Amino acid sequence: MAAASPPAVLQVSGIEKRFGGVVALNGASLSIAAGKVTALVGDNGAGKSSLVRVISGVFSPDSGTIHVGGKPVAIPNPRAARALGIHTVFQDLALVGCLDVVQNVFLGDEVHARFGGLRMPWLNRGHMEQATREALDRLHVSTLQDLLQPVEVLSGGQRQTIAIARAVRQDARLLILDEPTAALGVKQSRQVFEAVARIRASGTAVLLISHNLREVFAASDYIAVMRLGRVSRIFETATANEEEVVSAIVGANRRSESEMPGSGTARSVEGG
Numbered sequence: 001m002a003a004a005s006p007p008a009v010l011q012v013s014g015i016e017k018r019f020g021g022v023v024a025l026n027g028a029s030l031s032i033a034a035g036k037v038t039a040l041v042g043d044n045g046a047g048k049s050s051l052v053r054v055i056s057g058v059f060s061p062d063s064g065t066i067h068v069g070g071k072p073v074a075i076p077n078p079r080a081a082r083a084l085g086i087h088t089v090f091q092d093l094a095l096v097g098c099l100d101v102v103q104n105v106f107l108g109d110e111v112h113a114r115f116g117g118l119r120m121p122w123l124n125r126g127h128m129e130q131a132t133r134e135a136l137d138r139l140h141v142s143t144l145q146d147l148l149q150p151v152e153v154l155s156g157g158q159r160q161t162i163a164i165a166r167a168v169r170q171d172a173r174l175l176i177l178d179e180p181t182a183a184l185g186v187k188q189s190r191q192v193f194e195a196v197a198r199i200r201a202s203g204t205a206v207l208l209i210s211h212n213l214r215e216v217f218a219a220s221d222y223i224a225v226m227r228l229g230r231v232s233r234i235f236e237t238a239t240a241n242e243e244e245v246v247s248a249i250v251g252a253n254r255r256s257e258s259e260m261p262g263s264g265t266a267r268s269v270e271g272g
């Protein structure tokens with residue numbers, strides 16, 4: 001029997017999204033637990049990025065509901081997502097290469113100096129540097145000594161951790177990482193996953209999109225499989241094996257998908 005589930009930070013239910021004749025999301029439902037890493041896997045075109053875009057306020061769904069902390073919410077734009085504590089690191093990272101580490105961590109959210117309660121036109125650089133250092137310390141990032149370097153000279157792994165630091169600084173309730181290590185080598189990937197482990201330990205929920213099942217098994221608590229625009233199965237990573245996850249991804253072995261939701265470690269919502 002399934003153990004008592006940790007509280008959900010975010011629940012999406014029955015999300016539909018069409019692009020003309022293409023059904024990107026066809027009733028996708030997912031619950032993301034606090035302090036856990038949920039991996040979102042599935043074949044190309046299964047709807048993973050579309051679901052993430054709905055949760056991050058990039059796409060508005062045609063139908064379906066979203067609850068954050070148990071309350072129904074609308075997420076009409078990325079700013080609204082961030083205000084709800086949902087931070088997404090997209091694959092292209094949205095960093096500005098010619099700006100330094102501190103400027104990127106505070107991009108679009110710069111802290112101005114104040115004088116006698118008035119906002120000054122110049123920035124409070126000291127405060128921003130200190131907060132950047134604190135965010136990187138929380139991730140145990142020690143390879144970034146010089147915060148004044150433009151990020152374009154940094155490695156892919158370092159850039160990825162800066163994008164994560166930006167979310168950590170803003171006290172994310174849910175951090176979404178879309179293929180964070182797709183372009184990284186072994187050592188840099190490890191650096192990113194160490195950061196993910198710290199974030200998880202701090203109580204933040206992580207939704208991790210990845211095609212790399214070895215990484216998924218090493219880093220996640222739950223594995224949600226998307227197929228044909230829906231979350232078709234959810235596995236508890238500790239008791240799942242790679243073969244059954246692959247079967248769920250490609251849609252094989254449907255007979256074993258007939259278990260009722262919640263009846264065991266693997267749940268199915270794909271109709272018989």
Ligand SMILES: Nc1ncnc2c1ncn2[C@@H]1O[C@H](COP(=O)(O)OP(=O)(O)OP(=O)(O)O)[C@@H](O)[C@H]1O
Pocket residue numbers: 019022023024025042043044045046047048049050051
């Ligand atoms: N902006 C868009 N306009 C039209 N169709 C789209 C758009 N975004 C996604 N789609 C379609 O929706 C479906 C789901 O795409 P999505 O990008 O969500 O898949 P994915 O699971 O992220 O795949 P991948 O693993 O390849 O990144 C695809 O058929 C895709 O072509």
Ligand SMILES: [Mg+2]
Pocket residue numbers: 048049050
């Ligand atoms: Mg995608």
